Amino acid sequence: MTTATATYEGIKPGTAAKHAFFSAVVWLCLGASFGFFTSLRIAWPDLLNGVDVMGPLASAFAFGRVRPMHITLVIFGWISMAFVAAMYYMTPALCNCRLWSEKLGLWNIWLWNVGLVVGAITLLIGANSGREYQELIWPIDIYVLTLILGFAAVNVFMTVLQRRTQGIYITIWFFMGALVMIWMTYFIGAIPDMFPVTGLNEAYIVWWHAHNVLGLWITPVSAAIAYYVIPKVTGNVLYSHKVGHLHFWTIVAFYSTPGAHHLMGAPIPEWMKSFASVSGVMILIPALAFITNMVLTVQGKWHMFSSNVSIQFALTGTLMAVPLNFQGAFQQTRAINWYIHGTHWIVAHAHFALLGFSTFIEIGATYYAIAKLFQRKIYSGTLATVHYWLTTIGFIGFWTALTLAGLIQASGKVYNTTFIDVVYATHPYMVARSLFGLTIVLGQWIFLYNLYKTATAGEPVTEKDAPATVYYT
Amino acid sequence: MGGYKEYKIGVIMFLVIFGIAMFMTIGLGGIYLGAVPATQHALEKQVHYGASAWSIKDPLMKGWNQPKIEKRGKMVSDPVGVGKKIFIREGCWHCHTLLPEQSADWEYFGEPPLAGDFVGEAPTVVGSDRKAPDLMHIGSRMPSVAWHLQHHKDPRSVQSKSIMQMFDFLSKDELRALASYMVSLK
Numbered sequence: 209m210t211t212a213t214a215t216y217e218g219i220k221p222g223t224a225a226k227h228a229f230f231s232a233v234v235w236l237c238l239g240a241s242f243g244f245f246t247s248l249r250i251a252w253p254d255l256l257n258g259v260d261v262m263g264p265l266a267s268a269f270a271f272g273r274v275r276p277m278h279i280t281l282v283i284f285g286w287i288s289m290a291f292v293a294a295m296y297y298m299t300p301a302l303c304n305c306r307l308w309s310e311k312l313g314l315w316n317i318w319l320w321n322v323g324l325v326v327g328a329i330t331l332l333i334g335a336n337s338g339r340e341y342q343e344l345i346w347p348i349d350i351y352v353l354t355l356i357l358g359f360a361a362v363n364v365f366m367t368v369l370q371r372r373t374q375g376i377y378i379t380i381w382f383f384m385g386a387l388v389m390i391w392m393t394y395f396i397g398a399i400p401d402m403f404p405v406t407g408l409n410e411a412y413i414v415w416w417h418a419h420n421v422l423g424l425w426i427t428p429v430s431a432a433i434a435y436y437v438i439p440k441v442t443g444n445v446l447y448s449h450k451v452g453h454l455h456f457w458t459i460v461a462f463y464s465t466p467g468a469h470h471l472m473g474a475p476i477p478e479w480m481k482s483f484a485s486v487s488g489v490m491i492l493i494p495a496l497a498f499i500t501n502m503v504l505t506v507q508g509k510w511h512m513f514s515s516n517v518s519i520q521f522a523l524t525g526t527l528m529a530v531p532l533n534f535q536g537a538f539q540q541t542r543a544i545n546w547y548i549h550g551t552h553w554i555v556a557h558a559h560f561a562l563l564g565f566s567t568f569i570e571i572g573a574t575y576y577a578i579a580k581l582f583q584r585k586i587y588s589g590t591l592a593t594v595h596y597w598l599t600t601i602g603f604i605g606f607w608t609a610l611t612l613a614g615l616i617q618a619s620g621k622v623y624n625t626t627f628i629d630v631v632y633a634t635h636p637y638m639v640a641r642s643l644f645g646l647t648i649v650l651g652q653w654i655f656l657y658n659l660y661k662t663a664t665a666g667e668p669v670t671e672k673d674a675p676a677t678v679y680y681t
Numbered sequence: 682m683g684g685y686k687e688y689k690i691g692v693i694m695f696l697v698i699f700g701i702a703m704f705m706t707i708g709l710g711g712i713y714l715g716a717v718p719a720t721q722h723a724l725e726k727q728v729h730y731g732a733s734a735w736s737i738k739d740p741l742m743k744g745w746n747q748p749k750i751e752k753r754g755k756m757v758s759d760p761v762g763v764g765k766k767i768f769i770r771e772g773c774w775h776c777h778t779l780l781p782e783q784s785a786d787w788e789y790f791g792e793p794p795l796a797g798d799f800v801g802e803a804p805t806v807v808g809s810d811r812k813a814p815d816l817m818h819i820g821s822r823m824p825s826v827a828w829h830l831q832h833h834k835d836p837r838s839v840q841s842k843s844i845m846q847m848f849d850f851l852s853k854d855e856l857r858a859l860a861s862y863m864v865s866l867k
Contacts, residue, residue, distance in 0.1 A: 250812070253844045254837070266850040267835050272772020331803070334742050337735050338769035338804035376688070385695060392699075396707060400803060404732060409714045411807050416706060431785045460695060464702035468710065473782035474807060475796040480710050493786035546784060550811035617811065624785035632842045 221306050222581045224313025226663075228293030229574050230582075231321050233659060235285030236567070243278040244645045246271055246642035251638040268332040275345040283341070283421065284352070285324050287562065288390075290570040292316070292360045293427045295383050297577045298436050299364050303371030307532070308363050315595050316359035323351050337401050339410075341418035346401035346405055353395060359388040368392045374674045378452040382432030385460065389424035393417055405432045408476055416467030422561060423463035423491075430566040431455065431498045433573045439505055441576060447504035455497040462490040469540035473549060481542070488540040502526045517592040518576040524600065525568030532560045547622060552634065553614025558606045564603055565647070570598070571655065584666030591658040598651030605644035608664055613637035719800035727801040729865065730762035733769065742770035744858065764769055764862025767855055769806060771848065777816045778808035779866075791818035813845060820866040829860035 209296070249271040250254055256269070267273070300307045307313055327344050330336075335345050344352070364383055368376065397417025400410045439446045447451065468476060469485035506512075512519045535557055538544055548554065579586055586592055613634040620630035719727075730747060738746040742765030749756040770772065781790040794817065799805050823829065828839065832855055836843040851859070 225754065249846055250844060251848050255830055257847055257849075270771060270848075270850070271846050272775055275772060275775050282797070334770040335735055335740060336742070336770055336772065338733075338774065338806050340775075340809060366848075383690075388695075389699065392703070401734060404803070405803050406732060406803040407714070407805065408717065408796055409711055409804045411715055411799065411805040412710055413707070414804070416710075457694075457698065460698050461702060464699060465706050467706055470809065471807075473793075477709075477713055477796075480713070483705070546782070549782060549799075550778060550809065552812075555810065588821075616689075620792060621782070622784050624789055628840060628842050631813070631844055635844075679785070 213272065213314070219310040219314070220319055221300070221310065222297070224307060224310050224317060225293055225296040225577065226581050227314060227579055228289055228317045230659065230663075231317055232286050232289035232293055232570075233574065233652075233656050235281050235289060235324065237649075237656050238647045239278055239281030239286050240645075240652050242274050242281060244642065244649045245269075246278055247638070247642045247645045249256045249274075251642045266303055273332055273334060273336075276336060276340075277328050279341060280327055280331065280343060282562065283325065283426075285329075285674050287426055287566055287570065289317070290657045291386075291425075292320075294429075294433050294436075294570070294573050294577065295360065297366050297381055297581065298433070299383060302373070302377045302436070303368055305367065305370055308366035308370060312359055316356065316363065319351075319355045319359070323348065323356055338413045339400065339417075341399070341421055342414060342575075343395045343400070346398060348397035349394070349401055353391065353398070357387070357391050357394060361391060367580070371531070376469060377435075378446070378449065378456065379432045380437070381456055384430045385456065386425050386428045386432070389428075389460075389464070390421070393420040393424055397421075408474065411474060412468065412471060412476060412480075415470035419467040419470060420464055421468075422523060423459070426562065426566050427463065427502050428456075428459050430569045434498075434502055434526050434569050437518055437573050437576055437612045438502055438526070440442045441516055441518050441522075442506055442509040444505050444507065444509055445625065447501050447507075449496050455494045455501065458490070458494040458497065462487050463494065466491070467542065469545065472545045485541050491508070491535055491541075492537045495529060495537075499529050499533075517586060517596065518572040520572070520596055521568050521575065522572030524596075525565050525570075525572065527561065528564040528568060532557075532565050535560065547618045548595045548614055549616035551617035551621070552610040552637070553618065556610035556614060559603070559610070560607060564607070568599070571595075574659070578662055579669075580668070582663050582666065583664055583669050585669060587658055587661035587666045591654055595651045595655045595658065597630060598647050602644045602647030602651060606645045606648065609637045609640040609644060613641075701811050714796075717796045717800060720795055720797035721796045722795075723800040723802065726798075731801050732803045733762060733765050733783045739766070742766050760858040760861040761865045762862075763855070763858035764860070764865075767851070767859045768862060769804060773816075774806035774808045776808075776810060776812035776845075777814065778811050779805070779815070779817050780807040781815050781817055786815065790815040791821065800833075816863070816866055818866060820864045824864055826857075826860045826864055829863045830856055834860060 296307055296313050323585040327348050330345055330348065331343060336343050337345050364387060368380060368384060394417070396413060399405055402414055405413060435446065435452070466484040466488035469488045472481055502523075506523065513523055514520070539548060539553070539557065575586060575592065616633050616637075617630055620623075620627070620633070690763045728748065733744060733747065734812050736746055744766040747758040747762030747766060750759045781791065782789055787793060832839050833848040833851070835847055835849065836845040848856070848859075
C-alpha cells in the first residue's frame with residue numbers, strides 16, 4: 209500500500225473540505241441574495257430607477273445580467289462546490305484513507321473561487337454566451353473543465369485508487385460516475401461556444417446540457433450525499449445495496465437522454481421529442497429506487513427527524529424528491545408540456561429540484577461535516593431550527609406562488625388572452641414570491657453565521673467518533 | 682489496490698450505457714438536425730448576423746465583429762447584427778422567447794418557425810421562459826422604430842402595466858441598433 213504522505217506536509221487532513229464547505233455556503237448566500245434581487249425587479253421594475261447611486265452600476269445590475277449570475281453562482285458556486293466539498297470529506301472517510309492531495313484540493317477550491325469571481329464580473333459587464341445554464345464565455349469554460357472539474361476529479365479518483373477498503377460504497381460510485389458525466393456534459397455544452405455549431409443543433413445542445421447538468425450531476429450527487437449522511441447519522445445500515453444498483457444504472461441509462469423535452473415547441477423532429485418524453489417518464493425508476501431506499505433505511509429512527517439537524521434537512525430533501533420527480537416526469541409529456549411550458553410553473557419546478565431537493569440534502573451534509581471536521585457541536589441548535597423553518601416555509605410559499613402564477617399564465621396562453629393582462633394578473637404572486645424569497649435568503653445568512661460560530665466558538669467534542677446526535681444541542 | 686473483477690465489468694458497462702445514451706441523443710440528433718437545409722429566411726438572417734456569440738474580437742459584446750455595411754461612405758457594423766448582440770448581452774431572452782408555441786400562440790404571436798429557419802444562427806436564444814411577449818414576429822406586429830426606441834427607454838410610457846426594466850442606460854446608437862433588430866424580426 210503506497211500512500212502519498214508527502215503531499216500532506218503542513219496541511220491537516222480535512223482542510224480542503226473545510227475551505228470548500230465554507231466557500232460554498234458563502235456562494236449560497238450571495239447567489240440566493242442575487243436571486244432575491246432579480247425577483248424584486250420583476251415585482252417592482254422601477255424599484256431602483258432614479259437612485260443616484262445606481263448611476264454607472266445601472267447596466268451591471270440590470271435584470272438580464274443579474275439573473276444569469278444568480279444561476280451561475282447557485283449551480284456552479286453553491287451546489288457544485290458543496291458537492292466537491294462533500295467528496296473531499298466523504299471519499300477519504302469511505303475509503304478509509306486520506307484525501308490523495310490536500311494541497312491539490314486547496315488549489316482546486318481557491319482557483320474555483322477565483323473563477324467564480326471572474327465569471328460573475330464577466331456576466332455583469334455583459335460578456336454572456338447567450339446559452340441558458342451555460343452563460344460563461346468559452347475561456348472560462350476551459351478554466352472550469354481543467355482547473356475546477358478536472359482537479360476535483362483527479363483528486364477523488366486518486367483517493368479511491370489508494371483506498372484501504374475492499375468494496376466501494378454506493379456513494380463513491382456516484383461520485384466517480386458523476387464526475388465523468390459532468391465533465392462530458394459541460395464539455396459538450398461548451399462546444400457551441402468554441403466551434404461553429406449553429407441553428408437547431410445549437411439550441412438542442414443548450415437544452416441537452418441544461419438537462420444533464422441536473423440529471424447527471426446535481427441529482428445523482430445529491431442522492432450520493434444522502435446515501436452517506438442518512439445511514440451514517442441514524443446508525444442504520446443502508447436498506448438495500450441492490451436497489452442502489454438499480455438507482456445508479458437507471459440514472460446512467462435514462463437520465464442522459466431526455467434533453468429534447470425542453471424543446472417540445474421547437475421544430476425538431478418528432479422522434480426526438482417522443483424519445484425524450486418516454487425516457488423522461490423513466491426517470492421515475494431511479495427516483496423511486498432512491499426514495500424507497502432512503503425511507504426504509506430510516507426505519508425505527510424517525511424520531512431523529514426532530515432531534516438531529518442533518519437528518520432533518522437530508523430527509524426533507526429526500527422526501528421533496530417524491531413530488532419533484534412526479535411533477536418532473538409528467539410535466540414533460542406533450543399534453544402537460546403544451547399547457548405549462550414557458551410559464552412560472554417551470555421556474556417553480558427548477559427551484560424544487562435545486563432548492564427543495566438538492567440544497568436541503570447538501571445543507572444536511574454541511575451541518576454534519578462541519579461539526580465532524582472541526583470536532584465541535586453546532587454552535588446553536590436554535591439557529592439551526594430557525595434556518596430549517598425559514599428555508600422550508602420560504603420554499604413552500606415560493607413554490608406555491610410561482611406555480612399558481614404559472615397556471616394563470618398557462619390558461620392565458622391557451623385561451624388567447626391579451627398578454628399584458630396576464631402579466632398584470634401575476635403581479636401579486638410575484639410580490640409573494642419576493643417575500644418568500646427573502647425568507648429563504650435570511651435563512652441562508654443565518655446558516656453562514658451559525659457555521660462560522662461553530663468553527664470558532666462551538667463547544668469542542670473530544671471523542672474521536674462520537675455519535676452524531678451529540679452535535680445537535 | 683486490488684479490486685474485484687466486477688469493477689472492470691462495471692466500468693465497461695458504464696461506458697457502454699453512457700455511450701449509447703450519448704449516441705442516441707447527441708449523435709443521431711446532431712446528424713439529423715445538422716442535415717436540415719437553410720431556408721430563405723435563415724439566409725437573410727445570416728447576412729445580418731449569423732454567429733453572434735461572444736468572441737475575443739468583441740469582448741464587451743458591442744457588435745464589433747458583426748457583418749459590415751456601407752453607411753455614408755464608411756463601413757460600419759450592421760445595426761441589425763449589433764442589435765442581436767445587445768439582445769444577447771442584456772439577457773432579453775431570459776423573458777422573451779423567439780419561438781411561438783403550438784397553442785393559441787400561433788394566432789397571437791404568429792406562425793412557428795421552420796427547422797431550416799435557424800441554420801447559421803448562433804446563439805439561437807429561442808428562450809425558455811415567457812414572462813414577456815414572444816418576439817419572433819415583433820417586426821410585423823410593431824414595425825415602428827420610434828415605438829421601440831421609446832419602449833426600451835421607458836417601457837411604462839407606452840404600456841403602463843409593463844414589467845420590463847428601463848434600458849435608459851444604453852447609448853443612443855445601441856438603442857437604435859436594438860430597435861433595428863426588433864423591426865427586422867418579421
